[in-house]
Structure formats: structure tokens, C-alpha cells
Amino acid sequence: MSSTDLKSRYAASSRWMHWIIFALVLLAYLCINLFELFAKGSATRANVLASHFVAGIAVLLLILPRLWLRLRNGQPPISPAPPRWSELMGKLTHLALYAFLLIQPILGVITLQIKGRPVELFGVTLLPSFVGQPDRALAHQFEEIHGTIGEIFYYVIALHILAALWHHFGRRDDTLKRMI
Ligand code: HEM
Numbered sequence: 321m322s323s324t325d326l327k328s329r330y331a332a333s334s335r336w337m338h339w340i341i342f343a344l345v346l347l348a349y350l351c352i353n354l355f356e357l358f359a360k361g362s363a364t365r366a367n368v369l370a371s372h373f374v375a376g377i378a379v380l381l382l383i384l385p386r387l388w389l390r391l392r393n394g395q396p397p398i399s400p401a402p403p404r405w406s407e408l409m410g411k412l413t414h415l416a417l418y419a420f421l422l423i424q425p426i427l428g429v430i431t432l433q434i435k436g437r438p439v440e441l442f443g444v445t446l447l448p449s450f451v452g453q454p455d456r457a458l459a460h461q462f463e464e465i466h467g468t469i470g471e472i473f474y475y476v477i478a479l480h481i482l483a484a485l486w487h488h489f490g491r492r493d494d495t496l497k498r499m500i
């Protein structure tokens with residue numbers, strides 16, 4: 321990467337992280353919305369649901385390295401510079417997205433642990449259940465919170481994507497180019 325590249329785009333590691341995590345979040349959402357299409361008790365249904373868990377756990381494993389890279393590499397300036405309100409909106413949205421990427425999978429893992437359910441994909445146990453005594457009522461409460469946050473972030477993610485498109489096609493600045 322040339323030095324001009326470093327100033328005008330996110331570092332390659334940060335760009336990779338952004339798009340890998342994007343794909344994992346998309347996979348998590350697809351699996352949770354599709355698993356009920358398969359017959360109850362079928363292996364396919366169980367594996368599609370387990371893929372939701374695995375994609376989410378992968379997000380959790382990547383988010384701390386991603387934040388560390390972001391802090392180390394910094395953020396390239398947007399050219400031409402956006403108005404103050406738009407900069408602030410971006411900062412708030414990104415903060416919310418980072419909080420989501422950290423908290424949402426943790427809530428998912430806690431839910432499964434309290435249910436006493438391991439994560440098993442194609443018959444292989446990837447995350448055992450460590451809780452001896454399941455508590456279905458408490459697990460249900462965590463599942464509700466996890467579900468509500470999942471619903472809310474459809475809108476936050478949509479806002480984020482629309483903002484990226486507005487920067488690119490509306491303002492015609494380099495916001496999106498810095499991330500690809
Ligand atoms: C980026 C990560 C994740 C996102 C965006 C996400 C999102 C969602 C959404 C939208 C639902 C559906 C809620 C509903 O329809 O009521 C859901 C359900 C669920 N998620 Fe996640 N989730 C993530 C990670 C995880 C992880 C890591 C686990 C556990 C290892 C997990 C466990 C669950 C469970 C147990 C349910 C309920 C499934 C059922 O209906 O049987 N999630 N999640």
C-alpha cells in the first residue's frame with residue numbers, strides 16, 4: 321500500500337475486517353430468518369440455526385482485534401469534508417454498530433448457556449454448555465432482549481448503508497471509496 325493510499329483509504333486490515341464482519345452479520349440474519357422454513361426436528365433446520373450461532377460467535381471473536389486495528393490505524397479524512405452534523409451522525413452510528421457487534425453475540429451466547437444448549441454444527445460440538453442447571457424463564461428473557469436488539473439494528477444498519485450511498489451518489493465524496 322502506498323503512503324497516499326494510507327491517507328485516503330482505511331488500512332487494508334480494517335477494510336477486510338469491515339467486509340468479513342459484514343458478511344458474517346448478513347449470514348447470521350439470513351440463517352435466523354430461514355431456519356424455520358425447514359421441517360421441525362430435521363438436521364438441516366438444526367444446522368441452519370447452528371450456522372446463526374457460529375456466524376455470531378465469529379463476529380465476537382473478530383470484534384476486539386477489529387477495534388484494536390481501528391485504534392492503531394486511525395481513520396482517513398473524508399474529502400471533501402462533510403458538514404459537522406453529518407460527521408457527528410457518523411460517529412454516533414459507528415459507536416452504536418460497534419456496541420451491537422460486541423453485545424449482540426454475547427447476549428446470544430448467554431441465552432444458549434442459560435438454556436443449557438451446546439452449539440453443534442454437523443454433529444460436532446463447537447461450544448459446550450457449561451451451565452449445569454438450565455433456567456428456561458431467564459433464557460427466554462435474554463432471548464427477548466437479543467431478538468429486540470436484532471430487530472432495532474435492521475434499521476441502524478439500513479441507516480448506515482443509506483448514509484454510505486448518500487455520501488457516494490449524493491455528496492459525491494470519497495467516504496465509500498475509503499472502505500473498498
Ligand atoms: C451478529 C450477531 C447476531 C445477530 C445479528 C443476531 C440476531 C438475531 C435475531 C434477529 C434473532 C431473531 C429474534 C426473533 O425473531 O425473535 C436471533 C435469535 C437467536 N439468536 Fe442471535 N444473533 C447474533 C448472534 C448470536 C449468537 C452468537 C448466538 C449464540 C451462540 C445467538 C443465539 C440466538 C438464539 C438462541 C436465538 C433464538 C432462536 C430461536 O428462535 O430458537 N445469536 N438472533
Ligand code: HEM
Pocket residue numbers: 338341342345390395410414415417418421477480481484495496497498499
Ligand atoms: C452494504 C453494506 C455496507 C456498506 C456500503 C458500508 C459502508 C461503510 C463505509 C463507507 C464506512 C466508512 C464510514 C466513514 O468512515 O465515515 C463504514 C464504516 C463502518 N461500518 Fe459499514 N458498511 C456496510 C455494512 C456494515 C455492517 C453490516 C456493519 C455492522 C453491523 C458495519 C459497520 C461499520 C462500522 C462499525 C464502521 C466504522 C468504521 C470506523 O471505525 O471508522 N457496516 N461502512
